[in-house]
Amino acid sequence: MSEAELAGFRCKYCERTFTDGRRLGGHVRQSHPVMKLGAIQQAPRPSTEGECAARVLELWREGQDPLTVVETLRVHPRFVKEVLKEYDELLNEWKKFREAQDPR
Numbered sequence: 739m740s741e742a743e744l745a746g747f748r749c750k751y752c753e754r755t756f757t758d759g760r761r762l763g764g765h766v767r768q769s770h771p772v773m774k775l776g777a778i779q780q781a782p783r784p785s786t787e788g789e790c791a792a793r794v795l796e797l798w799r800e801g802q803d804p805l806t807v808v809e810t811l812r813v814h815p816r817f818v819k820e821v822l823k824e825y826d827e828l829l830n831e832w833k834k835f836r837e838a839q840d841p842r
C-alpha cells in the first residue's frame with residue numbers, strides 16, 4: 739500500500755483527506771465549484787438559412803474542408819453540400835462568362 743492510499747482520498751485542491759471516495763466527491767463539489775477546463779467558446783449559431791449559407795461559403799473560401807465547416811457551424815452536412823454545390827454552379831457560370839468575354 740502506498741502512502742497516498744493510507745492517507746485515504748486526498749482532495750487535490752486543498753489537501754484534505756477523506757476515508758472514502760464518495761465523501762471526497764461531495765467535498766469537492768461543495769468546496770471547490772467546478773471550473774470547466776477547456777470549455778470551448780462556441781461561435782454563435784447563424785440564425786437564418788441565408789446567414790448560414792454565407793458562413794459556409796466564408797469558411798470554405800478560407801480553405802476549410804466541408805467536414806470542418808459542418809462541425810464549426812453545427813449545420814447538417816447535406817446543407818453544406820447543397821450550398822457548395824450551388825456555389826460550384828455559380829463559379830462555373832462565372833468561368834464560362836469570363837471565357838466568353840475573354841477567349842484568351
Ligand SMILES: [Zn+2]
Nearest residue numbers: 749751752769
Ligand atoms: Zn478540498
